Amino acid sequence: MNTNEFIEIVPDIDALDEKILKLITKNARIPFLEVARECGVSGAAIHQRVQRLLNIGVVSGSEFIINPQKMGYNTCAYMGIYLDKATFHKKVVEELEKIPEIVECHYITGQYAIFVKMQTKTNKHLKKLIEEQIQPIEGISRTETFISLEQEFKRQVPVI
């Protein structure tokens, strides 16, 4: 059996790439000239490096980070999903992806089969979502929800 296909090749990232990543992951709109000055190379070099990092998939894009609470999304919850049969997995995930309030979806080990993260406006909204959209999905036998009362912090993986 060829096992190579299971190995994700880690691209070559040198110290300069790491330095650039450190700066641009904390502020996406930082002028590349400023990054260049800090790294001691030309602005063109930074452009080229960032483009390369995008091309090889190390960075997948940029975003302004929105505070969910300020948008009226006050309830954050995690849910473990049990399936009737493991083979339902793919179909269930397709259905889950149609629900915009589900912001993360994982295929996991342990007691649950699928694990999702949800952002809803209120607890009532959450209840409605579970009752009317998630539980009717064919193949889901039951769900277990826990609500996050407070998100203490959220950040990205350490680059170095």
Add this chain to the structure above:
Amino acid sequence: MTLRNHLDEADLKILNIISRNARIPFKDVASEVGISRAAVHQRVNRMIELGVITGSGYYVNPKKIDYRTCTYIGIFLEKGGIYTDVTEKLKEIQEVVECHYTTGQYGIFIKVYAKDNEHLKSLLSEQIQKIPGISSTETIISLEETFRRTLPVYS
């Protein structure tokens, strides 16, 4: 519907665009929304002041920088009162990327990225489980992050 924080239609349109691409020139945002470039600047600054926008960044794919194991860990505490002390200690561990105070069986629920299972094991036994106040942990490994996205700006 009254919009939260007095955000209007134009604000939501701007958020929709810049939450997906932070480096888009504000000139382009302006033409898409149908307002002036200066107005986009002004609105973005206002949303930063209001705390609607908490920052910006490039999104790093953890797998590509050698973080191959993604896990959720449920933490049981010896008693509820030590919650803040424990979260402070957890914050010192770089690999812990999210931390929640939850209802249900666990006291604290965290998301952790590790380089491999061995790294995960050492994080658990040498760092997380050594924090005073943590009685036990339950680890769920994510075999695949099927999708991940930001929440819908439009409802």
